[in-house]
Amino acid sequence: MDGHARVVGEQNSTAPGPRKRTGGRSARVREAVLGATIDQVIEYGIEGLTIADVAARAGVAETTIYRRWGSRTALIADAVTQLAADGNPPPDTGALRSDLGVLAEQIAQLITRPGVVRLVGAAIALSVDPEVDAARRQFWNDRFELSSQVITKAIERGELPGRTDPREVLETLSAPLYFRLMVSEKPIDDAFIARCIDDVFILFGTSAQS
Template identity: 35%
Template structure:
Protein backbone atom coordinates (compact mmCIF):
# COMPACT_ATOMS: atom_id res chain seq x y z
CA UNK A 1 0.00 0.00 0.00
CA UNK A 2 1.14 3.55 -0.68
CA UNK A 3 1.87 6.03 2.05
CA UNK A 4 -1.06 8.14 0.96
CA UNK A 5 -4.51 6.56 0.83
CA UNK A 6 -7.36 8.14 -1.09
CA UNK A 7 -10.76 7.14 0.23
CA UNK A 8 -14.31 7.83 -0.92
CA UNK A 9 -16.83 7.45 1.88
CA UNK A 10 -20.56 6.70 1.93
CA UNK A 11 -21.62 10.35 1.77
CA UNK A 12 -19.43 11.11 -1.22
CA UNK A 13 -16.60 12.70 0.75
CA UNK A 14 -13.17 12.33 -0.85
CA UNK A 15 -10.01 12.96 1.01
CA UNK A 16 -6.33 12.13 1.08
CA UNK A 17 -4.78 11.19 4.38
CA UNK A 18 -1.81 9.13 5.44
CA UNK A 19 -3.19 5.61 5.64
CA UNK A 20 -1.72 4.76 9.04
CA UNK A 21 -3.01 8.07 10.44
CA UNK A 22 -6.46 7.47 9.02
CA UNK A 23 -6.63 3.99 10.53
CA UNK A 24 -5.62 5.31 13.96
CA UNK A 25 -8.33 7.98 13.87
CA UNK A 26 -11.05 5.62 12.69
CA UNK A 27 -10.07 2.97 15.25
CA UNK A 28 -10.18 5.58 18.01
CA UNK A 29 -13.61 6.74 16.86
CA UNK A 30 -14.90 3.17 16.73
CA UNK A 31 -13.60 2.35 20.22
CA UNK A 32 -15.12 5.51 21.69
CA UNK A 33 -18.39 4.87 19.89
CA UNK A 34 -18.61 1.54 21.68
CA UNK A 35 -17.81 3.18 25.01
CA UNK A 36 -19.98 6.30 24.84
CA UNK A 37 -22.57 5.71 22.14
CA UNK A 38 -23.20 8.08 19.27
CA UNK A 39 -24.70 10.88 21.34
CA UNK A 40 -21.79 10.87 23.79
CA UNK A 41 -19.06 10.72 21.15
CA UNK A 42 -16.96 13.90 21.06
CA UNK A 43 -14.57 14.80 18.28
CA UNK A 44 -12.02 16.18 20.72
CA UNK A 45 -11.99 12.83 22.56
CA UNK A 46 -11.34 11.02 19.26
CA UNK A 47 -8.52 13.43 18.46
CA UNK A 48 -6.96 12.91 21.88
CA UNK A 49 -7.08 9.12 21.68
CA UNK A 50 -5.69 9.08 18.15
CA UNK A 51 -3.09 11.73 19.05
CA UNK A 52 -4.32 13.90 16.21
CA UNK A 53 -5.46 17.50 16.06
CA UNK A 54 -9.12 18.44 15.96
CA UNK A 55 -8.32 20.46 12.85
CA UNK A 56 -7.22 17.26 11.09
CA UNK A 57 -10.46 15.51 11.96
CA UNK A 58 -12.67 18.40 10.92
CA UNK A 59 -10.74 18.85 7.69
CA UNK A 60 -11.25 15.25 6.62
CA UNK A 61 -14.56 14.57 8.39
CA UNK A 62 -16.57 17.80 8.59
CA UNK A 63 -19.41 16.02 10.43
CA UNK A 64 -19.54 13.54 13.28
CA UNK A 65 -21.92 11.37 11.25
CA UNK A 66 -19.36 11.04 8.45
CA UNK A 67 -16.60 10.14 10.88
CA UNK A 68 -18.72 7.51 12.60
CA UNK A 69 -19.86 5.84 9.39
CA UNK A 70 -16.30 5.66 8.09
CA UNK A 71 -15.19 4.21 11.43
CA UNK A 72 -17.87 1.52 11.29
CA UNK A 73 -17.00 0.64 7.71
CA UNK A 74 -13.31 0.45 8.56
CA UNK A 75 -13.48 -1.47 11.82
CA UNK A 76 -16.50 -3.76 11.75
CA UNK A 77 -15.86 -7.45 11.20
CA UNK A 78 -16.75 -8.78 7.76
CA UNK A 79 -19.10 -11.72 7.86
CA UNK A 80 -17.86 -14.86 6.08
CA UNK A 81 -20.15 -16.47 3.49
CA UNK A 82 -22.73 -18.83 5.02
CA UNK A 83 -21.61 -22.43 5.32
CA UNK A 84 -22.89 -25.17 3.01
CA UNK A 85 -24.22 -27.74 5.47
CA UNK A 86 -25.95 -29.90 2.87
CA UNK A 87 -29.52 -28.83 3.62
CA UNK A 88 -31.58 -25.65 3.48
CA UNK A 89 -32.52 -25.87 7.15
CA UNK A 90 -28.93 -26.50 8.18
CA UNK A 91 -27.68 -23.57 6.09
CA UNK A 92 -30.28 -21.23 7.59
CA UNK A 93 -29.59 -22.39 11.15
CA UNK A 94 -25.84 -21.92 10.70
CA UNK A 95 -26.20 -18.51 9.07
CA UNK A 96 -28.71 -17.11 11.56
CA UNK A 97 -26.55 -18.30 14.45
CA UNK A 98 -23.64 -16.46 12.83
CA UNK A 99 -25.73 -13.26 12.59
CA UNK A 100 -26.81 -13.76 16.19
CA UNK A 101 -23.21 -13.97 17.35
CA UNK A 102 -22.50 -10.60 15.71
CA UNK A 103 -25.57 -9.04 17.34
CA UNK A 104 -24.68 -10.32 20.80
CA UNK A 105 -21.00 -9.42 20.39
CA UNK A 106 -19.28 -6.04 20.45
CA UNK A 107 -20.90 -4.77 17.28
CA UNK A 108 -24.52 -5.48 18.23
CA UNK A 109 -25.03 -2.84 20.94
CA UNK A 110 -22.96 -0.35 18.95
CA UNK A 111 -25.12 -0.77 15.85
CA UNK A 112 -28.33 -0.79 17.88
CA UNK A 113 -27.32 2.55 19.38
CA UNK A 114 -26.66 3.97 15.93
CA UNK A 115 -30.06 2.81 14.70
CA UNK A 116 -31.71 4.61 17.60
CA UNK A 117 -29.69 7.77 16.91
CA UNK A 118 -30.91 7.75 13.30
CA UNK A 119 -34.31 8.95 14.52
CA UNK A 120 -32.90 12.24 15.82
CA UNK A 121 -29.98 12.78 13.42
CA UNK A 122 -31.07 12.94 9.75
CA UNK A 123 -27.48 13.23 8.55
CA UNK A 124 -26.46 10.05 10.37
CA UNK A 125 -29.55 8.32 9.00
CA UNK A 126 -28.63 9.24 5.44
CA UNK A 127 -25.03 8.07 5.92
CA UNK A 128 -26.05 4.72 7.44
CA UNK A 129 -28.64 4.02 4.77
CA UNK A 130 -26.02 4.67 2.12
CA UNK A 131 -23.64 2.10 3.66
CA UNK A 132 -26.26 -0.53 4.47
CA UNK A 133 -25.09 -3.98 3.50
CA UNK A 134 -27.89 -6.10 2.15
CA UNK A 135 -27.89 -9.76 3.07
CA UNK A 136 -29.78 -10.66 -0.10
CA UNK A 137 -26.67 -12.05 -1.89
CA UNK A 138 -26.08 -14.53 0.95
CA UNK A 139 -29.76 -15.43 1.02
CA UNK A 140 -29.80 -15.95 -2.73
CA UNK A 141 -26.75 -18.22 -2.56
CA UNK A 142 -28.34 -20.37 0.15
CA UNK A 143 -31.65 -20.59 -1.70
CA UNK A 144 -29.98 -21.37 -5.03
CA UNK A 145 -28.17 -24.32 -3.39
CA UNK A 146 -31.48 -25.49 -1.93
CA UNK A 147 -33.15 -25.24 -5.35
CA UNK A 148 -30.40 -27.35 -6.89
CA UNK A 149 -31.00 -29.97 -4.18
CA UNK A 150 -34.72 -29.92 -4.96
CA UNK A 151 -35.65 -28.37 -1.59
CA UNK A 152 -37.12 -25.19 -3.13
CA UNK A 153 -39.33 -24.69 -6.14
CA UNK A 154 -38.91 -21.82 -8.61
CA UNK A 155 -40.63 -18.67 -7.38
CA UNK A 156 -39.19 -18.62 -3.86
CA UNK A 157 -38.48 -15.13 -2.44
CA UNK A 158 -34.96 -15.06 -1.01
CA UNK A 159 -35.30 -11.33 -0.29
CA UNK A 160 -37.76 -12.09 2.50
CA UNK A 161 -34.84 -13.20 4.66
CA UNK A 162 -33.26 -9.75 4.47
CA UNK A 163 -36.61 -8.11 5.26
CA UNK A 164 -37.40 -10.25 8.28
CA UNK A 165 -34.45 -11.91 10.00
CA UNK A 166 -32.15 -9.03 11.08
CA UNK A 167 -35.11 -7.08 12.47
CA UNK A 168 -36.44 -10.05 14.43
CA UNK A 169 -33.02 -10.90 15.85
CA UNK A 170 -32.42 -7.29 16.94
CA UNK A 171 -35.91 -7.05 18.44
CA UNK A 172 -35.58 -10.34 20.31
CA UNK A 173 -32.16 -9.42 21.68
CA UNK A 174 -32.45 -5.72 22.49
CA UNK A 175 -36.15 -4.93 22.83
CA UNK A 176 -37.18 -8.14 24.59
CA UNK A 177 -33.84 -8.90 26.22
CA UNK A 178 -34.08 -12.57 25.29
CA UNK A 179 -31.15 -14.79 24.28
CA UNK A 180 -30.51 -15.63 20.65
CA UNK A 181 -30.11 -19.28 21.53
CA UNK A 182 -30.57 -22.37 19.40
CA UNK A 183 -34.22 -22.69 20.40
CA UNK A 184 -35.06 -19.22 19.13
CA UNK A 185 -33.04 -19.69 15.94
CA UNK A 186 -34.87 -22.97 15.31
CA UNK A 187 -38.22 -21.21 15.84
CA UNK A 188 -37.19 -18.50 13.37
CA UNK A 189 -36.15 -21.08 10.79
CA UNK A 190 -38.91 -23.68 11.23
CA UNK A 191 -41.93 -21.50 11.97
CA UNK A 192 -41.23 -18.37 9.94
CA UNK A 193 -38.57 -18.57 7.22
CA UNK A 194 -38.98 -22.11 5.89
CA UNK A 195 -42.78 -21.80 5.56
CA UNK A 196 -42.33 -18.53 3.66
CA UNK A 197 -39.69 -19.94 1.32
CA UNK A 198 -41.59 -23.16 0.59
CA UNK A 199 -45.11 -21.71 0.19
CA UNK A 200 -46.88 -21.74 -3.14
CA UNK A 201 -45.41 -19.07 -5.40
CA UNK A 202 -47.54 -15.99 -5.87
CA UNK A 203 -49.38 -15.85 -9.18
Protein backbone atom coordinates in the same frame (compact mmCIF):
# COMPACT_ATOMS: atom_id res chain seq x y z
CA MET B 1 9.47 -3.42 -9.84
CA ASP B 2 8.65 -6.89 -8.51
CA GLY B 3 11.62 -8.48 -6.81
CA HIS B 4 10.97 -11.82 -8.57
CA ALA B 5 11.30 -10.13 -11.95
CA ARG B 6 14.75 -8.65 -11.32
CA VAL B 7 17.76 -10.20 -13.00
CA VAL B 8 20.64 -10.52 -10.59
CA GLY B 9 23.59 -8.38 -11.68
CA GLU B 10 21.54 -6.34 -14.14
CA GLN B 11 23.02 -2.87 -14.60
CA ASN B 12 20.53 -0.06 -14.33
CA SER B 13 21.45 3.58 -14.60
CA THR B 14 18.23 4.72 -12.91
CA ALA B 15 17.89 4.09 -9.22
CA PRO B 16 14.66 2.25 -8.39
CA GLY B 17 11.97 4.30 -6.71
CA PRO B 18 10.58 3.39 -3.31
CA ARG B 19 8.39 0.32 -3.33
CA LYS B 20 4.72 1.14 -2.77
CA ARG B 21 3.47 -0.33 0.47
CA THR B 22 0.10 -1.97 0.72
CA GLY B 23 -1.75 -0.69 3.73
CA GLY B 24 0.94 1.07 5.72
CA ARG B 25 0.33 4.13 7.85
CA SER B 26 -2.85 5.16 6.02
CA ALA B 27 -4.50 1.81 6.80
CA ARG B 28 -3.35 1.98 10.42
CA VAL B 29 -4.76 5.48 10.81
CA ARG B 30 -8.09 4.42 9.34
CA GLU B 31 -8.30 1.40 11.62
CA ALA B 32 -7.43 3.47 14.69
CA VAL B 33 -9.90 6.24 13.90
CA LEU B 34 -12.80 3.92 13.06
CA GLY B 35 -12.13 1.81 16.14
CA ALA B 36 -12.03 4.92 18.30
CA THR B 37 -15.28 6.13 16.77
CA ILE B 38 -17.11 2.90 17.57
CA ASP B 39 -15.67 2.77 21.10
CA GLN B 40 -16.66 6.38 21.70
CA VAL B 41 -20.23 5.79 20.53
CA ILE B 42 -20.56 2.60 22.56
CA GLU B 43 -19.38 4.33 25.73
CA TYR B 44 -20.99 7.76 25.37
CA GLY B 45 -23.65 7.41 22.68
CA ILE B 46 -23.84 8.98 19.26
CA GLU B 47 -24.97 12.26 20.77
CA GLY B 48 -21.69 12.42 22.72
CA LEU B 49 -19.42 11.81 19.73
CA THR B 50 -17.03 14.59 18.80
CA ILE B 51 -14.18 14.68 16.31
CA ALA B 52 -11.88 15.99 19.05
CA ASP B 53 -12.58 13.00 21.32
CA VAL B 54 -12.10 10.52 18.48
CA ALA B 55 -8.82 12.14 17.48
CA ALA B 56 -7.52 12.02 21.04
CA ARG B 57 -8.54 8.41 21.45
CA ALA B 58 -7.02 7.36 18.12
CA GLY B 59 -3.83 9.34 18.69
CA VAL B 60 -4.16 11.43 15.54
CA ALA B 61 -4.71 15.10 14.77
CA GLU B 62 -8.23 16.42 14.25
CA THR B 63 -7.11 17.75 10.88
CA THR B 64 -6.29 14.18 9.81
CA ILE B 65 -9.88 13.13 10.43
CA TYR B 66 -11.38 16.16 8.70
CA ARG B 67 -9.03 15.75 5.74
CA ARG B 68 -9.94 12.09 5.24
CA TRP B 69 -13.62 12.00 6.21
CA GLY B 70 -14.68 15.63 5.90
CA SER B 71 -17.51 15.50 8.42
CA ARG B 72 -18.89 13.79 11.48
CA THR B 73 -21.56 12.18 9.29
CA ALA B 74 -19.06 10.54 6.98
CA LEU B 75 -16.99 9.34 9.92
CA ILE B 76 -19.97 7.71 11.66
CA ALA B 77 -21.15 6.13 8.41
CA ASP B 78 -17.73 4.64 7.69
CA ALA B 79 -17.35 3.39 11.25
CA VAL B 80 -20.69 1.61 11.42
CA THR B 81 -20.11 0.21 7.93
CA GLN B 82 -16.86 -1.26 9.21
CA LEU B 83 -18.71 -2.64 12.23
CA ALA B 84 -21.21 -4.32 9.91
CA ALA B 85 -18.51 -6.02 7.87
CA ASP B 86 -15.88 -6.74 10.53
CA GLY B 87 -15.35 -10.45 10.96
CA ASN B 88 -18.58 -11.26 9.14
CA PRO B 89 -17.74 -12.66 5.71
CA PRO B 90 -20.85 -13.99 3.95
CA PRO B 91 -21.03 -17.78 4.43
CA ASP B 92 -20.91 -20.18 1.51
CA THR B 93 -21.48 -23.66 2.93
CA GLY B 94 -23.33 -24.90 -0.14
CA ALA B 95 -26.72 -25.16 1.57
CA LEU B 96 -29.22 -22.51 2.59
CA ARG B 97 -30.00 -23.90 6.02
CA SER B 98 -26.37 -23.96 7.17
CA ASP B 99 -25.71 -20.54 5.55
CA LEU B 100 -28.63 -19.08 7.50
CA GLY B 101 -27.25 -20.66 10.65
CA VAL B 102 -23.91 -18.92 10.15
CA LEU B 103 -25.61 -15.60 9.39
CA ALA B 104 -27.76 -15.86 12.51
CA GLU B 105 -24.70 -16.62 14.64
CA GLN B 106 -22.90 -13.61 13.17
CA ILE B 107 -25.85 -11.35 13.97
CA ALA B 108 -26.11 -12.75 17.49
CA GLN B 109 -22.40 -12.26 18.15
CA LEU B 110 -22.55 -8.69 16.85
CA ILE B 111 -25.59 -7.51 18.79
CA THR B 112 -24.55 -9.18 22.04
CA ARG B 113 -21.18 -7.42 22.06
CA PRO B 114 -20.87 -5.06 25.04
CA GLY B 115 -22.29 -1.67 24.17
CA VAL B 116 -23.75 -2.57 20.78
CA VAL B 117 -27.29 -2.58 22.15
CA ARG B 118 -26.71 0.99 23.24
CA LEU B 119 -25.32 1.83 19.82
CA VAL B 120 -28.34 0.40 18.01
CA GLY B 121 -30.78 1.92 20.48
CA ALA B 122 -29.18 5.35 20.24
CA ALA B 123 -29.25 5.23 16.45
CA ILE B 124 -32.98 4.48 16.51
CA ALA B 125 -33.76 7.10 19.14
CA LEU B 126 -31.77 9.79 17.35
CA SER B 127 -32.90 8.96 13.81
CA VAL B 128 -34.46 12.43 13.58
CA ASP B 129 -30.90 13.73 13.39
CA PRO B 130 -29.98 13.68 9.66
CA GLU B 131 -26.37 12.74 10.46
CA VAL B 132 -27.34 9.81 12.64
CA ASP B 133 -30.08 8.69 10.28
CA ALA B 134 -27.64 8.63 7.36
CA ALA B 135 -25.22 6.46 9.34
CA ARG B 136 -28.00 4.14 10.51
CA ARG B 137 -29.29 3.63 6.97
CA GLN B 138 -25.76 3.03 5.71
CA PHE B 139 -25.21 0.40 8.40
CA TRP B 140 -28.32 -1.60 7.51
CA ASN B 141 -27.91 -1.24 3.75
CA ASP B 142 -24.34 -2.49 3.94
CA ARG B 143 -25.29 -5.44 6.11
CA PHE B 144 -28.11 -6.47 3.79
CA GLU B 145 -26.00 -5.98 0.68
CA LEU B 146 -23.18 -8.08 2.11
CA SER B 147 -25.49 -10.93 3.10
CA SER B 148 -27.82 -10.90 0.10
CA GLN B 149 -25.46 -13.04 -1.96
CA VAL B 150 -26.27 -15.93 0.37
CA ILE B 151 -29.91 -15.73 -0.73
CA THR B 152 -29.01 -15.21 -4.37
CA LYS B 153 -26.95 -18.40 -4.37
CA ALA B 154 -29.81 -20.29 -2.72
CA ILE B 155 -32.11 -19.12 -5.51
CA GLU B 156 -29.58 -20.30 -8.09
CA ARG B 157 -29.45 -23.73 -6.41
CA GLY B 158 -33.25 -23.95 -6.49
CA GLU B 159 -33.64 -23.75 -2.72
CA LEU B 160 -35.76 -20.61 -2.98
CA PRO B 161 -38.27 -19.47 -5.61
CA GLY B 162 -36.82 -17.31 -8.37
CA ARG B 163 -38.72 -14.19 -7.39
CA THR B 164 -37.65 -14.26 -3.76
CA ASP B 165 -36.55 -10.89 -2.42
CA PRO B 166 -33.22 -11.43 -0.60
CA ARG B 167 -33.85 -8.53 1.75
CA GLU B 168 -37.20 -9.96 2.87
CA VAL B 169 -35.54 -13.28 3.71
CA LEU B 170 -32.82 -11.56 5.70
CA GLU B 171 -35.35 -9.41 7.55
CA THR B 172 -37.34 -12.52 8.46
CA LEU B 173 -34.21 -14.16 9.85
CA SER B 174 -32.75 -11.19 11.71
CA ALA B 175 -35.76 -9.26 13.05
CA PRO B 176 -36.64 -11.80 15.79
CA LEU B 177 -33.01 -11.74 16.98
CA TYR B 178 -33.06 -7.97 17.47
CA PHE B 179 -36.51 -8.10 19.03
CA ARG B 180 -35.47 -10.75 21.54
CA LEU B 181 -32.38 -8.81 22.54
CA MET B 182 -33.88 -5.30 22.74
CA VAL B 183 -37.48 -5.98 23.80
CA SER B 184 -37.97 -9.36 25.45
CA GLU B 185 -34.41 -9.51 26.84
CA LYS B 186 -34.40 -13.29 26.56
CA PRO B 187 -31.23 -15.16 25.57
CA ILE B 188 -30.47 -15.90 21.94
CA ASP B 189 -29.74 -19.61 22.17
CA ASP B 190 -29.37 -22.39 19.59
CA ALA B 191 -33.02 -23.39 19.87
CA PHE B 192 -34.19 -19.86 19.14
CA ILE B 193 -31.87 -19.54 16.13
CA ALA B 194 -33.14 -22.87 14.78
CA ARG B 195 -36.71 -21.61 15.12
CA CYS B 196 -35.88 -18.43 13.20
CA ILE B 197 -34.39 -20.51 10.39
CA ASP B 198 -37.44 -22.79 10.32
CA ASP B 199 -39.66 -19.71 10.00
CA VAL B 200 -37.70 -18.63 6.92
CA PHE B 201 -38.23 -22.01 5.29
CA ILE B 202 -41.94 -22.01 6.10
CA LEU B 203 -42.58 -18.46 4.97
CA PHE B 204 -40.67 -18.59 1.72
CA GLY B 205 -41.62 -22.11 0.70
CA THR B 206 -38.11 -23.43 0.22
CA SER B 207 -37.53 -26.95 -0.88
CA ALA B 208 -34.55 -27.39 1.46
CA GLN B 209 -36.33 -28.71 4.51
CA SER B 210 -33.58 -30.97 5.79
